[in-house]
Amino acid sequence: MCHPDKVVDRSMLFAVGTALFLCGASVALAGTNEQQERHFKVKDRPVVILDNIVNGRIEVKSWKNPEVVVTSSSVEGKVTIDIEQVGDRIDINASSVVSSSGPHDVEANFQLVVPEQTELQLRTQTGLILVEQVNGDMKLQSVAGDVHLKEVSGYIIVKTTGGSLICTLCSGKLEFTSISGSAQILQPSLTNVNLMTTTGNILYDGDFIRTGLYTMNSGRGLVEVRFSGSDSFDLNAQTYRGTVDNQAADFLKPEAHGNHHAQSKFSRGLFGTVGQGLAKVELSSYSGTIRILKRN
Amino acid sequence: MECKELEAVLAEEGLSPLPLEARNHLAVCAACQDLVADLSSIVSAAQRIPAEVNPPDRIWVSLRSQLEAEGIIRKPQMVESAPVGSWWSGLAQIFRPRALATVAATLFLVAGSIYLVQRPGMRTNKTVTNSTAPQTHPPDAAKNVVPAPVQQGAVTSPKIHVPPVRSARVTAPPQPRESHTELMPSPSENAYFGDSATVLSQTEDALPTRELANNAAVDASLRQNLRTLNEFIAECEARLKQYPQDQLTREYLNMAYQQKAELLTAMMDSGRSEH
Numbered sequence: 200m201c202h203p204d205k206v207v208d209r210s211m212l213f214a215v216g217t218a219l220f221l222c223g224a225s226v227a228l229a230g231t232n233e234q235q236e237r238h239f240k241v242k243d244r245p246v247v248i249l250d251n252i253v254n255g256r257i258e259v260k261s262w263k264n265p266e267v268v269v270t271s272s273s274v275e276g277k278v279t280i281d282i283e284q285v286g287d288r289i290d291i292n293a294s295s296v297v298s299s300s301g302p303h304d305v306e307a308n309f310q311l312v313v314p315e316q317t318e319l320q321l322r323t324q325t326g327l328i329l330v331e332q333v334n335g336d337m338k339l340q341s342v343a344g345d346v347h348l349k350e351v352s353g354y355i356i357v358k359t360t361g362g363s364l365i366c367t368l369c370s371g372k373l374e375f376t377s378i379s380g381s382a383q384i385l386q387p388s389l390t391n392v393n394l395m396t397t398t399g400n401i402l403y404d405g406d407f408i409r410t411g412l413y414t415m416n417s418g419r420g421l422v423e424v425r426f427s428g429s430d431s432f433d434l435n436a437q438t439y440r441g442t443v444d445n446q447a448a449d450f451l452k453p454e455a456h457g458n459h460h461a462q463s464k465f466s467r468g469l470f471g472t473v474g475q476g477l478a479k480v481e482l483s484s485y486s487g488t489i490r491i492l493k494r495n
Numbered sequence: 496m497e498c499k500e501l502e503a504v505l506a507e508e509g510l511s512p513l514p515l516e517a518r519n520h521l522a523v524c525a526a527c528q529d530l531v532a533d534l535s536s537i538v539s540a541a542q543r544i545p546a547e548v549n550p551p552d553r554i555w556v557s558l559r560s561q562l563e564a565e566g567i568i569r570k571p572q573m574v575e576s577a578p579v580g581s582w583w584s585g586l587a588q589i590f591r592p593r594a595l596a597t598v599a600a601t602l603f604l605v606a607g608s609i610y611l612v613q614r615p616g617m618r619t620n621k622t623v624t625n626s627t628a629p630q631t632h633p634p635d636a637a638k639n640v641v642p643a644p645v646q647q648g649a650v651t652s653p654k655i656h657v658p659p660v661r662s663a664r665v666t667a668p669p670q671p672r673e674s675h676t677e678l679m680p681s682p683s684e685n686a687y688f689g690d691s692a693t694v695l696s697q698t699e700d701a702l703p704t705r706e707l708a709n710n711a712a713v714d715a716s717l718r719q720n721l722r723t724l725n726e727f728i729a730e731c732e733a734r735l736k737q738y739p740q741d742q743l744t745r746e747y748l749n750m751a752y753q754q755k756a757e758l759l760t761a762m763m764d765s766g767r768s769e770h
Binding site for chain 1: 709710717723730750751754758
C-alpha cells in the first residue's frame with residue numbers, strides 16, 4: 200500500500216518538473232538575442248537607407264572617419280537583416296520572418312555611426328529615431344515612434360503618424376507632417392520651416408533667421424512661438440475656432456510692409472511686425488490656441 | 496488719394512468704373528497700376544476656368560508607371576487617357592479591385608491638390624465676389640482678446656505655462672468685411688471634395704479587419720489616427736456645409752483628406768505586407 204505522503208511528494212515533483220520544462224521550453228522558443236556589427240568604408244558623402252518594417256529603435260551618431268558602422272540587435276530567428284553596400288550607398292532592410300499566423304511584435308534595434316556629412320533615409324514603426332550631429336539631407340519616417348534630432352543640419356523631412364518630433368539646435372530646412380504627433384523646435388537656426396499636424400501641438404522656441412519662411416499649422420493643437428527681442432519678422436496668425444493669445448503685444452508693431460491682409464470673416468487673426476519684419480512667420484490653427492510669447 | 500484708399504475702393508467696389516479721385520491717383524501711381532493690372536488678370540482668368548477640369552496628362556503617366564512598376568497592370572492593359580467629361584467614372588472603373596483603391600485615392604487627391612493650388616485666384620482675397628453669408632463672429636471677434644482654453648495633450652515643454660491672456664495693443668486686423676473677402680467654391684471644387692470623400696470612404700471600408708502588420712502597437716496607432724482624422728474631417732465637412740465659402744476650413748479639409756489618403760495607403764500596405 201502506498202503511503203499518502205509519498206503520493207503528495209510525487210505529485211509535487213511532477214508539478215515542479217513540468218514547470219521547469221515549460222520554462223526551459225519558453226526560453227528556448229524566445230530565442231537568444233543576436234547582435235552583429237558591420238563596417239563599410241566610404242569615400243565621399245555616403246547615403247544610408249534603413250528600412251525597418253518591424254519595431255525598433257534607430258540611433259545615428261557621427262564621427263570623423265570615412266566609415267559607416269552598423270550595429271544591429273534582434274531576436275535570433277525572428278528578423279532578417281539585409282545590408283548591402285553599393286558605392287557610397289548603404290541599404291539596410293529589416294523584416295520579420297515569423298509567419299503571419301498570429302500576432303507578433305518583433306523588434307530590431309540599430310545603432311549607426313556615420314561620417315558627419317551623410318544623407319539619411321530612415322524608417323521604422325514604433326521605435327525612437329535618434330540622430331545627432333549629422334550634416335546632410337534626411338528623411339525620417341515613423342508610425343508611432345518619436346523622432347529626436349540634435350545638432351543636425353540639412354534639408355530635414357520628418358513624417359510620422361503619431362510620433363512626435365523634438366529638434367534641438369537644428370539648422371537648414373525642416374518639414375514635419377503628422378496626424379497626432381507634436382513638434383518641438385528648440386534653439387534652431389532654420390531658414391525654412393514647415394510644420395503641419397492635425398491634432399498635435401507645435402512649439403517653436405528660438406530665433407527667426409532673416410529672410411526665413413516659417414509656416415506652422417495645427418488642426419486642433421496648440422501652436423506656440425517664443426521669439427527673442429532681437430528677432431525681425433512679419434507675423435500672420437489665424438485661427439477659425441480657437442484663440443490667439445498674444446503675450447507679446449509690447450513687441451508687435453502694426454505690420455510695416457504694406458501687406459494688407461484681408462481678414463476672413465470666418466477666422467480670428469493677428470498681424471504684426473517685430474523689428475524690421477525680415478522673416479515671415481505664418482501660424483494657423485483650426486480650433487486650437489495660437490500663443491505668441493517673447494523669451495526672457 | 497493714397498494707395499491704401501485706392502485699395503479700399505477696389506475692395507469695396509471692384510474694378511467697376513472708379514471714382515475720379517481714384518482714377519487720378521491711378522494715373523500717377525505705378526504700384527497701384529500694377530495692382531489693378533493683377534486684379535484684372537485674376538478676374539479674367541477666373542472667368543475662363545471651366546466648370547470641370549481634366550487632370551493633366553502627367554498624372555496619368557505617373558499613375559500608369561506606378562501601376563506597372565508594382566506589377567498591377569501590364570502593357571496591354573494600360574490605362575488609356577480618360578474620356579473628356581467622365582474621367583472620374585473612368586477612374587472608378589479602373590480601380591475596382593480594392594487593393595488599388597488606395598493608389599487611386601492618393602493620386603486623385605494629388606491631382607486635385609495640384610488643380611486647386613494652380614487655379615488662379617484661389618487664394619487671393621482680393622477677387623471681387625458678392626458674398627452674403629452670415630456673420631459668424633461678433634464685430635470685435637477679430638481682436639485677439641479671446642479666452643484661451645486649456646489644451647489637451649499640450650506640448651511637453653518644461654516651460655509651457657498658461658498665464659492670463661493680455662489685451663494686445665497691436666492687432667489691427669482689418670474688420671471682417673461683409674463681402675469681397677471670401678470666394679464661393681466652384682462646382683468643380685465641390686465635386687472634388689465630394690469625390691474625395693467617397694473614394695476615401697470606400698477605401699476605408701476595404702481595410703482588413705485583422706491586426707495590421709501583425710503588430711499590436713502599429714495597428715493601434717494607425718487605427719487611432721484614422722479615427723482622429725475622421726473626427727476632424729467630419730468637423731470640417733459639417734462646417735463647410737453650413738458655410739461653403741469658408742476658405743480656412745476648406746484648406747484644412749483638403750489637408751486632412753491628403754493625410755487620410757496617405758494613412759489608408761500605409762494601412763493597406765501593412766495589411767498586404769504580411770501575405
